[in-house]
Amino acid sequence: MIRMPAGFGTSGLGSEATLEYSDSDYRIIRQGTFVRCSVTGSPIPLDELRYWSAERQEAYASPEAILQRLRSESIAR
Numbered sequence: 001m002i003r004m005p006a007g008f009g010t011s012g013l014g015s016e017a018t019l020e021y022s023d024s025d026y027r028i029i030r031q032g033t034f035v036r037c038s039v040t041g042s043p044i045p046l047d048e049l050r051y052w053s054a055e056r057q058e059a060y061a062s063p064e065a066i067l068q069r070l071r072s073e074s075i076a077r
Helices: 063-076
Strands: 018-021 026-030 034-036 043-045 051-053 058-060
Touching: 018 051, 018 058, 051 063, 058 063
Parallel strands: none
Antiparallel strands: 018 026, 034 043, 051 058
């Protein structure tokens, strides 16, 4: 897993938002224009955010990132 440092690749994106995720939607806790993928660390503009886990309160950049998270959890058990 490659995790990008905070601030990497965010020029022009604005500020990082804080969200509260539910099963079908999210609520903005702190205004911003993007969140970070919890697996890759890559920024995800809010208008492109499609994948998250309400249970884990995590955002994901892609379905592949979700699978990577699930695989890492199953290995840890």
